[in-house]
Amino acid sequence: MRRLIARVKADLGDLSVEEQAQIAEAVAVVRRSRTVLLGMPRIGQPLPNVRPRRFT
Structure with missing residues (x-):
């Protein structure tokens, strides 16, 4: 690299x-x-929660 x-x-x-x-x-x-x-990284929207909540 140095030679280049x-x-x-x-x-x-x-x-x-x-x-x-x-x-x-x-x-x-x-x-x-x-x-x-190369500025600040973009933050995407959170993924939707597709799992139904379990009530036990």
């Missing part, structure tokens, strides 16, 4: 300033969408 990260960082350095800006913008979009989707 080092390789990506090195390859990013070879890109033009415009290409680096495009990648930075894409990363920002993904991070924004993740924060929206």
